[in-house]
Amino acid sequence: MLSIQNLHASVNGKEILKGVTLEVKTGELHAIMGLNGSGKSTLANIIAGKNTYEITKGDIFYKGESILGKAPEARSNEGIFLSFQYPVVIPGVNNTSFLQAAYNAKQRYLGNDEIDAIDFLDLIKEKIKLVKMDDKYLRRGVNEGFSGGEKKRNEILQMVTLEPEMAILDETDSGLDIDALRIVTDGVNAFRNPSRSFLVITHYQRILDYLNPDVIHVMIDGKIVKTGGPELAHVLEEKGYAWLENPSESM
Amino acid sequence: MKLENLIHEKPLLLDAFPQWFKDLKQSALQQAKTFGFPHHKVESWRFTPLRQLRDVSFSRINSIKPSTSHPFENVDWQDIEALWKGKTFHQGTFLDALNIGLINDVHVLRICENNTADTPVRLHFDTLEEVFNFSHLVIIVENGIEAHIELRLGNKSTKESHFLHLLTHVVLKENATLNLIEIKQAGQGETMLQSLHVESAKGSYFNHYNINLGGGFLREDINIQLNGALAQVDLKGLFTPRYTEYVDVHSQVNHNVPNCESHQDYRGILNCESHGVFNARVFIAKDAQKTNASQVNHNLLLSRSARINTNPQLEIYADDVKANHGSTVGELDDEALFYMQSRGINPDDAKRLLIAGFAGNIIETLGSENLKNELRETLDAWFDFSYTKLK
Numbered sequence: 001m002l003s004i005q006n007l008h009a010s011v012n013g014k015e016i017l018k019g020v021t022l023e024v025k026t027g028e029l030h031a032i033m034g035l036n037g038s039g040k041s042t043l044a045n046i047i048a049g050k051n052t053y054e055i056t057k058g059d060i061f062y063k064g065e066s067i068l069g070k071a072p073e074a075r076s077n078e079g080i081f082l083s084f085q086y087p088v089v090i091p092g093v094n095n096t097s098f099l100q101a102a103y104n105a106k107q108r109y110l111g112n113d114e115i116d117a118i119d120f121l122d123l124i125k126e127k128i129k130l131v132k133m134d135d136k137y138l139r140r141g142v143n144e145g146f147s148g149g150e151k152k153r154n155e156i157l158q159m160v161t162l163e164p165e166m167a168i169l170d171e172t173d174s175g176l177d178i179d180a181l182r183i184v185t186d187g188v189n190a191f192r193n194p195s196r197s198f199l200v201i202t203h204y205q206r207i208l209d210y211l212n213p214d215v216i217h218v219m220i221d222g223k224i225v226k227t228g229g230p231e232l233a234h235v236l237e238e239k240g241y242a243w244l245e246n247p248s249e250s251m
Numbered sequence: 252m253k254l255e256n257l258i259h260e261k262p263l264l265l266d267a268f269p270q271w272f273k274d275l276k277q278s279a280l281q282q283a284k285t286f287g288f289p290h291h292k293v294e295s296w297r298f299t300p301l302r303q304l305r306d307v308s309f310s311r312i313n314s315i316k317p318s319t320s321h322p323f324e325n326v327d328w329q330d331i332e333a334l335w336k337g338k339t340f341h342q343g344t345f346l347d348a349l350n351i352g353l354i355n356d357v358h359v360l361r362i363c364e365n366n367t368a369d370t371p372v373r374l375h376f377d378t379l380e381e382v383f384n385f386s387h388l389v390i391i392v393e394n395g396i397e398a399h400i401e402l403r404l405g406n407k408s409t410k411e412s413h414f415l416h417l418l419t420h421v422v423l424k425e426n427a428t429l430n431l432i433e434i435k436q437a438g439q440g441e442t443m444l445q446s447l448h449v450e451s452a453k454g455s456y457f458n459h460y461n462i463n464l465g466g467g468f469l470r471e472d473i474n475i476q477l478n479g480a481l482a483q484v485d486l487k488g489l490f491t492p493r494y495t496e497y498v499d500v501h502s503q504v505n506h507n508v509p510n511c512e513s514h515q516d517y518r519g520i521l522n523c524e525s526h527g528v529f530n531a532r533v534f535i536a537k538d539a540q541k542t543n544a545s546q547v548n549h550n551l552l553l554s555r556s557a558r559i560n561t562n563p564q565l566e567i568y569a570d571d572v573k574a575n576h577g578s579t580v581g582e583l584d585d586e587a588l589f590y591m592q593s594r595g596i597n598p599d600d601a602k603r604l605l606i607a608g609f610a611g612n613i614i615e616t617l618g619s620e621n622l623k624n625e626l627r628e629t630l631d632a633w634f635d636f637s638y639t640k641l642k
Binding site for chain 2: 048049050051071072073075076077081082084087088090091092093094097098101102105106109141158162
């Protein structure tokens with residue numbers, strides 16, 4: 001599904017990603033764990049198509065095709081979704097209209113009929129149940145006056161509405177209390193199926209307890225330094241990241 | 252003759268006018284002659300492209316009557332006299348002085364029955380081309396009445412030169428409400444100015460929308476006198492100039508008594524080489540305790556050549572008040588654009604949504620669905636044109 005090969009990327013001449021290689025197969029859920037500043041969010045943003053980074057080396061393939069030359073909207077329409085670490089507030093742009101615009105953009109791209117406002121409202125009222133969000137958030141501006149947890153739920157609502165095949169969740173767990181975390185991860189789990197893949201970026205093992213990852217990667221200083229099974233999360237929780245920073249002490 | 256030379260015209264003194272009005276007209280032109288055409292050293296005209304205004308030149312003066320859905324009543328000169336008693340003109344009100352000197356009629360709209368946002372009183376000033384159009388309008392809303400008025404200025408399809416100066420007096424009696432929705436939509440050759448004076452009595456509410464959708468030179472001077480306790484004022488505005496259009500809003504809100512509220516929220520979306528001015532001043536008198544006043548002006552510049560002068564000001568003499576002001580000038584938010592693109596929305600549609608959202612803070616608060624739809628469509632067409640042809 002997603003294959004990242006020796007990806008190097010810089011901002012203003014400073015190298016952030018120093019050769020990331022990663023392969024997410026169809027139906028798998030991978031997690032990337034790592035400290036602040038290790039490059040996790042940069043990787044997520046680059047996959048989604050943010051153009052403030054310079055790719056100096058390497059490539060990203062989605063369904064076998066390089067996506068580096070594609071606009072963010074094309075990547076999205078082809079099935080890549082990024083749940084933002086800091087969802088953007090767009091005052092005055094109605095949340096439902098925004099979702100409908102996004103949904104219809106994808107339908108247009110796929111050559112399907114667009115959906116009108118009334119039918120879309122029915123559709124969104126079904127989807128919103130998955131994230132147990134109050135209807136009132138549909139009538140507000142995008143993320144306008146939303147708490148941290150509501151913003152994250154809104155991201156997941158967008159995900160289940162757009163039905164991507166490759167979803168990247170960038171620190172979706174940060175700022176969530178335990179109830180909100182359960183709702184969000186329930187939403188994600190309900191959405192999982194053998195044709196969808198996930199890349200979950202997090203600091204903590206906590207969210208992974210709910211999501212049952214297939215593979216865990218540890219990222220330090222712009223590189224994947226370790227890849228393992230679900231048990232790796234617990235080792236990290238116990239020992240911290242320090243034991244991986246010094247290669248002589250690694251497993 | 253040029254606009255600045257109209258001070259040499261003879262005032263129109265009809266037999267129907269009472270002596271005090273004839274005196275006022277004569278003295279208005281006399282005063283205008285004494286202090287002369289405004290110049291840039293006068294604070295309220297500092298940013299205005301005065302040459303453009305001074306050079307408007309036609310051979311005829313016209314006293315224009317708007318088309319209306321509600322009959323004007325016969326002038327009760329006592330009402331009018333009360334408005335002008337003890338008033339003098341100054342350089343800032345040069346055009347008011349010209350107006351009073353040169354008009355041959357006063358149009359009085361007295362609202363004694365409630366109406367709704369969907370059935371407003373409609374007024375339209377569709378000006379004659381190639382003449383100086385002046386008009387004086389008096390709107391009186393009686394005690395406890397809730398009125399909706401839609402005031403349209405200009406002719407959007409004209410290519411000719413037009414000039415309109417409208418002097419409007421609004422009198423809100425006790426507990427009266429006026430929703431005044433003013434839409435200026437005109438061609439490139441139109442110069443339109445409104446001087447709006449509002450006197451608010453106890454418990455009254457003035458809800459004003461000043462929507463500027465096009466015109467070569469648009470200016471609104473708003474002067475609000477909060478004279479009775481618990482009076483409230485909302486001044487909301489939107490301006491969307493493009494080409495070399497100029498839009499100017501000068502507001503002066505005087506809190507003369509305690510316990511009044513005034514809120515101003517203006518949004519500007521400026522394209523091409525257009526120029527906007529927002530100059531708002533709130534004055535809170537020594538006795539006007541418990542005043543609640545706010546002023547905000549947010550601007551979106553869509554072109555590097557567009558500019559805005561924004562200057563909200565507070566002048567406070569009371570010590571127990573709540574007052575704040577602020578303004579922002581920015582471009583379309585790159586983070587928001589990327590966020591929308593990452594949801595599959597192409598950049599043009601994303602920009603369209605952002606602009607609609609920005610303007611929506613004003614438009615979506617309107618009471619009439621029809622009007623909201625009309626303005627959304629106008630803005631959409633504006634966007635299409637701005638981003639396809641003027642990009």
